[in-house]
Amino acid sequence: MTAIAGAGLAPGAAAEAPRRPAAPAVYDVAVIGAGVFGVWTAWHLAKRGASVAVVDAYGVGHARASSGGESRVIRLSYGGDPIYSPMARESLDAWAEVSARGREPILHLTGVLWFSPATDAYMAKSVDWLAANKVEHRRMDLAGLRAAYPQVVFRDGESGFVETKSGALIAGRGVRAVLADAGLEARLLKAGPPEPDAGGVYAVGPDLRARHLIYACGPWLPKVFPQVLGGRITPTRQEVYHFGAAPGDLRFSAPALPVWADFNGGELVYGMPDLEGQGFKIAFDPHGAVVDPDTQSRQISAEGLARARAYLAQRFPGLAEAPLIHARVCQYENSSNGDFLMDRLPGHDRVWLLGGGSGHGFKHGPAVGRRMATHVLEPATPVEPRFSLATKATRAERAIY
Numbered sequence: 361m362t363a364i365a366g367a368g369l370a371p372g373a374a375a376e377a378p379r380r381p382a383a384p385a386v387y388d389v390a391v392i393g394a395g396v397f398g399v400w401t402a403w404h405l406a407k408r409g410a411s412v413a414v415v416d417a418y419g420v421g422h423a424r425a426s427s428g429g430e431s432r433v434i435r436l437s438y439g440g441d442p443i444y445s446p447m448a449r450e451s452l453d454a455w456a457e458v459s460a461r462g463r464e465p466i467l468h469l470t471g472v473l474w475f476s477p478a479t480d481a482y483m484a485k486s487v488d489w490l491a492a493n494k495v496e497h498r499r500m501d502l503a504g505l506r507a508a509y510p511q512v513v514f515r516d517g518e519s520g521f522v523e524t525k526s527g528a529l530i531a532g533r534g535v536r537a538v539l540a541d542a543g544l545e546a547r548l549l550k551a552g553p554p555e556p557d558a559g560g561v562y563a564v565g566p567d568l569r570a571r572h573l574i575y576a577c578g579p580w581l582p583k584v585f586p587q588v589l590g591g592r593i594t595p596t597r598q599e600v601y602h603f604g605a606a607p608g609d610l611r612f613s614a615p616a617l618p619v620w621a622d623f624n625g626g627e628l629v630y631g632m633p634d635l636e637g638q639g640f641k642i643a644f645d646p647h648g649a650v651v652d653p654d655t656q657s658r659q660i661s662a663e664g665l666a667r668a669r670a671y672l673a674q675r676f677p678g679l680a681e682a683p684l685i686h687a688r689v690c691q692y693e694n695s696s697n698g699d700f701l702m703d704r705l706p707g708h709d710r711v712w713l714l715g716g717g718s719g720h721g722f723k724h725g726p727a728v729g730r731r732m733a734t735h736v737l738e739p740a741t742p743v744e745p746r747f748s749l750a751t752k753a754t755r756a757e758r759a760i761y
């Protein structure tokens with residue numbers, strides 16, 4: 361058990377086994393936001409013996425949250441990035457454990473197929489990282505791709521690889537399962553900015569006071585902290601489409617098709633095989649228009665749907681005429697370059713800003729939560745420079761995919 365010296369936690373909080381006490385007068389930590397970053401932070405804090413309250417303005421895994429909806433890719437390839445590949449690896453194991461304990465699966469190990477022009481540097485660095493770190497994968501030349509996946513059209517000059525032991529996470533179910541696994545529930549409550557009393561305790565809502573606050577508010581962070589994060593975390597509209605193959609056509613389901621990512625020099629298009637009868641998913645990763653997560657329209661656009669159909673006709677012609685069986689409009693919560701935010705609110709030693717998932721955060725929930733919990737429980741832990749507030753600029757220059 362880690363010491364909590366100087367953290368300002370309730371005496372003895374870390375020395376006890378995980379428990380479900382009656383609500384304390386003052387919680388060690390209040391986590392504001394029950395998206396994937398918030399629930400995994402609460403999970404780690406609770407497992408380490410801290411008393412934790414979780415609140416969310418709309419509930420856990422709700423339709424407007426970035427963590428809501430059907431599915432998310434979990435992959436280890438990050439072009440050799442020294443932070444995100446190890447975090448994804450750690451997280452994959454944690455997701456597998458929670459998935460195994462639940463009544464319904466969270467993790468589907470379909471594998472992840474990457475393809476791109478054979479000369480792509482990001483892809484080459486990803487494969488080098490997988491090889492150097494002994495992560496099971498299979499490299500494929502053009503002939504190999506065409507033989508293994510005849511339902512996909514690969515272009516001359518392309519090559520790829522498959523991460524054989526990664527795949528997809530079920531998103532909304534996943535965040536609910538993590539919170540339940542921690543023995544926690546979320547209160548329906550919209551929190552305001554922090555206001556400590558004379559003793560340094562923060563009132564989050566009626567009957568809810570805490571010594572530490574973690575604002576894991578995803579795309580809402582700049583609404584809660586407009587002075588600090590306005591222009592530094594930018595929500596963008598992202599559309600997702602699910603198409604239905606004909607009954608009995610298994611070419612677009614696992615195991616015939618893994619999760620796939622068409623890297624295309626960073627103009628990433630990605631999708632899923634049919635998981636749990638939800639249809640073949642396709643999404644475009646480039647950022648859409650800037651939106652407000654409370655009020656943006658959740659209806660897909662005619663242009664977006666036409667673009668998806670055009671892509672299908674080129675890459676997955678067997679689905680060119682397939683019906684759209686459901687669709688979803690969500691938002692990324694982008695930092696300037698795609699790095700996460702995990703840093704103290706200026707002027708408040710015990711208040712943290714957590715977010716900036718930037719379209720790739722879901723998979724990392726377990727590793728993000730562990731790191732965030734460590735900051736609270738061991739306050740001398742240095743902030744990762746790439747996650748610092750100081751590195752969050754107002755000009756978008758995406759570097760992380």
Ligand SMILES: Cc1cc2nc3c(=O)[nH]c(=O)nc-3n(C[C@H](O)[C@H](O)[C@H](O)COP(=O)(O)OP(=O)(O)OC[C@H]3O[C@@H](n4cnc5c(N)ncnc54)[C@H](O)[C@@H]3O)c2cc1C
Pocket residue numbers: 392393394395396397398415416417418419420421422424425426427428431432433434549550551552576577578579580581584598599600643690691692693714715716717718719720721722723724
């Ligand atoms: C279409 C789409 C596809 C994606 N694909 C992938 C993928 O394949 N792989 C991957 O790893 N990641 C993916 N992501 C990114 C990932 O889903 C997000 O980065 C991640 O879910 C962000 O989680 P979060 O906890 O920061 O935010 P959220 O899930 O939005 O959670 C924030 C929560 O805070 C609550 N809140 C806000 N303000 C307040 C307040 N004042 N008081 C109380 N509660 C408040 C909100 O209600 C919300 O529930 C995708 C995202 C989208 C939208």
